[in-house]
Amino acid sequence: MTTQIFMASTLYGTATLAAALDAGCFAPADRRILLVSNNTATPETTPSVDRMPGFGRLRTRFDDVVSWNEAIFPFHPGGWQPRPEDVPMWERYLRLAWGLGDDDVALAVESIQVHPALGVTQIFADAPITVYADGLMSYGPTRNKLDPLVGTRVERLLHLDLVPGLTPLLLTEFGVPPEVVPTPVFTKVLAELADTGDDLPALTEPALLLGQYLSALNILSPDEEEELHVRMLRGAAGLGHERIVFKPHPSAPARFARTLEREAERLGVDLTVLDTPVLAEVLYQRMRPALVVGCFSTGLLTASALYGLPVARVGTGTLLDRLSPYENSNRVPVTVVDALLPEPSDHAAVTEQRRGMDTGALTSLVRAVGYAMQPKILPELRPEAERYLAEHLNGGAWRYFKKKRLTSLGLPGGIPQRLAFLPRSAAARRVVRRARKLRRSLKR
Incomplete structure (x- = not known):
């Protein structure tokens, strides 16, 4: 017998899996199990995906639903991994707990680079794997x-075809082919x-504002994220919208909404905060919505690509x-959104739903950024990155790169061409280390 195990942590991911099943992307199986994982910081106080409104509509695609949190209790899904010597024991335990017996197992997981998905694939060490991506990270x-x-x-x-024509970089180092979940089936x-x-x-x-709770990722401070939401509100109001809806992240603190309410009162617009x-x-x-405003939420691209709604970043x-x-x-998600979508201040671009660049230019940009991010994983992209940087850094491409990063990789834009050998020179690195050591000794 064959059992397919589908791992999901969000309702959006579960909907992606449901669409893939409806589209026939998976071979027939004797049993299909949905393995839900609550990866929030405090899963004890946050509803898991199987308790979200609408989950029952998606549940029908699966024979059983089991909880990863319960299986590994009291450990947290994001912070636990099986020790190599314990893997056979964990597989026997899960086969017994989930009634797998000696079934052949196939896995479908998201975010395979990190736990909990990585841990599940390590435990079922012989299972073939399908990775599904429900957001923009697949392009990186x-x-x-x-x-x-x-x-x-x-x-x-x-993956979903959120940016038609743009090919994902995820897992290309293993020659993994991308496959699109048909958009009509997903919608x-x-x-x-x-x-x-x-x-x-x-x-x-109304105009719809999408919150992301970026301060929880330590990308922004709470005060900066509050200001980001205020900028979204001002942008929507500046485009003439008087009815505005704010959809906060489920884990975001209530203070974010209160700050927006005060600003809405000052601007004279009607604000509704969803709970x-x-x-x-x-x-x-x-x-x-007449307009969707966000930072780099995947929801901006689904609004634009799937529903034809005006969007702004x-x-x-x-x-x-x-x-x-x-x-x-x-x-890469931030880069894609920044390169494609207009700011609220560009009224004409928002109204006309004008893209910032075509697919060819975006592909070249993403591949250059991808190489600069992971040169050891994607070394074959270096010639493309060098060519792109040599041709485009004099334009607006500088915002996507860091001079220090380009210098460390010996790429155009880093240091003058005549000194390009320095980052690769062992002698130069020895001199720098000695200079730093001398400087530290002098400070003492």
Whole structure:
């Protein structure tokens, strides 16, 4: 017998899996299990995906639902991994707990580079793997070097076509082919969720602001994130919108909403803050927003690509400068949104839904940024990166790169060409180390 195990941590990811199943992306199986994982900082106080409004509509695709949190209790899904010597024991335990017996197991997981997905693939060490990506991170490189014992078992990357024509970089170091989940099937699945959220206000065509809780990722401070939301509100109001809805991140503190309410009163606009945890795509269908404003949320691209709604970005410039280290996995999503979508101040571009660059230019940019992020994982992209930097750094491409990073990699834009040998010179590095050692000794 064959059992397929699908791991999900969000309702959006579960909807992606449901669409992939409806589209026939997976072979027939004797049993299909949805393995839910609550990866929030405090899963004890935060509802897991199987308790979210609308989950029951998606549940029908699976024979059973089991909890990863319960299986590894009291450990946290994001902070636990099986010790190599314990892997056989864990596999026997899970086969017994989930009634797998001697079934052949196939896995479908998200974010395979990190736990909990990585731990699950390590435990079922012989299982073929499908990786599915429900957001913009699939367009970026693998965030760290993946164990070949895991990477070589990945058969394909399922992803949504959020940027038509842009090919994902994720897992290309293993030759993993990308496969698109058909957009019409995905939107049909989302339509099943349209009437969820009984407490949603009956509004039509407001401006919708999407919160992301970036301070929890240590990208912005809480005060800076409050200011980011205020900028979104001002941008929407500046475009003439008087009815505005704010969808905060489910884990965001209430103070974010209070700050916005005070600013809305000052601007003279009607602000509604949602307290029902629903997908942004449900709001797109229920409210049909006249404008969607966010930072770099995947919801901006689903609004634009799937529902044809006007969108605008706020704060991506700050994030491009702030993301650290350079290889931060959010860099490509921020880059894509910054390069494609207009700011609220560009009224004509927002109204006409004008893209910032075509697919060819975006592909070249993303591949150059991808190489600068992970040169050891994607060394074959170096010639493309050098060519792109040599041709485009005099334009607006500087915002996507750091001079220090380009210098360390010996790329155009880093240091003068006549000194390009220095980053690779062992003698030069020895001199620098001696100079630093001397400086430290003098400070004593």
